[in-house]
Amino acid sequence: MLGAELRVLGQLLKGLPTSGTHAERLESFYGPQATRYDAFRERLLHGRQALVEKLNLAPGERVIELGAGTGRTAEYYAERIPTLSSLTLVDLCPALLAQARRRAQHWPNTQVIEADVTHYRPHELMDKAYFSYALTMIPEWFLAIDNAIALLRPGGILGVVDFYVSRAHPAAGLRRHAAWQRALWPAWFGHDGVNLSADHLPYLRARLETLYLDEQLASVPYLPGLKVPYYLFLGRKPN
Numbered sequence: 050m051l052g053a054e055l056r057v058l059g060q061l062l063k064g065l066p067t068s069g070t071h072a073e074r075l076e077s078f079y080g081p082q083a084t085r086y087d088a089f090r091e092r093l094l095h096g097r098q099a100l101v102e103k104l105n106l107a108p109g110e111r112v113i114e115l116g117a118g119t120g121r122t123a124e125y126y127a128e129r130i131p132t133l134s135s136l137t138l139v140d141l142c143p144a145l146l147a148q149a150r151r152r153a154q155h156w157p158n159t160q161v162i163e164a165d166v167t168h169y170r171p172h173e174l175m176d177k178a179y180f181s182y183a184l185t186m187i188p189e190w191f192l193a194i195d196n197a198i199a200l201l202r203p204g205g206i207l208g209v210v211d212f213y214v215s216r217a218h219p220a221a222g223l224r225r226h227a228a229w230q231r232a233l234w235p236a237w238f239g240h241d242g243v244n245l246s247a248d249h250l251p252y253l254r255a256r257l258e259t260l261y262l263d264e265q266l267a268s269v270p271y272l273p274g275l276k277v278p279y280y281l282f283l284g285r286k287p288n
């Protein structure tokens with residue numbers, strides 16, 4: 050248990066490699082920690098269960114997770130999966146997808162796909178799509194959002210939960226983070242290729258009709274007393 054924790058920490062301290070393609074860098078970062086990924090992220094990736102509850106997945110819906118990793122987030126609604134028309138889990142990292150395939154062998158109607166979510170398109174339009182802590186790891190995040198919207202049917206729903214920082218001057222009604230928060234968190238997570246941006250949320254709000262937005266703070270393992278900002282967003286694709 051302790052050994053597994055130390056190996057994940059070691060990988061996080063090494064950080065995301067700086068050379069190779071995006072897919073190669075992901076594989077070399079996640080490969081050594083793939084089997085221990087879930088346990089460590091339980092304490093880091095807050096709001097995933099809340100996101101799937103808000104998505105309120107209904108029988109007969111076509112659902113896609115973009116940047117699904119090990120498929121852990123889908124497990125929060127495992128009892129609903131047999132009622133869905135289809136569930137598609139897409140990721141670019143074979144090591145994490147191997148964990149997702151192991152999980153999904155018990156789930157009907159589920160496909161696990163290795164692809165880049167900035168351009169992957171399923172054969173049918175989806176009712177609901179979501180990113181769970183994936184946008185911050187996608188350099189071309191704006192293409193990923195554009196693609197997610199394109200693969201939804203008109204009126205379809207996109208959900209996102211992720212870390213972020215606010216703008217220095219956010220839009221009315223949105224939280225403003227202090228200058229030290231806006232400096233600390235992107236620097237802290239950037240080492241692991243996690244890009245905490247002030248632009249993701251404004252772009253989502255510009256492209257979609259906002260149905261729900263919750264801006265929160267969460268604890269971070271090994272950083273007592275400090276809280277990282279994250280948001281939960283639900284938006285509707287215009288008809």
Ligand SMILES: C[S@@+](CC[C@H](N)C(=O)[O-])C[C@H]1O[C@@H](n2cnc3c(N)ncnc32)[C@H](O)[C@@H]1O
Pocket residue numbers: 075090094097115116117118119120121122139140141142145164165166167180181182183186187188
């Ligand atoms: C922090 S993990 C989150 C995984 C999962 N959604 C969860 O909540 O546990 C970020 C994921 O995004 C994936 N990813 C990054 N860039 C991607 C891309 N361009 N296409 C598909 N997946 C990508 C990574 O491989 C990784 O699995």
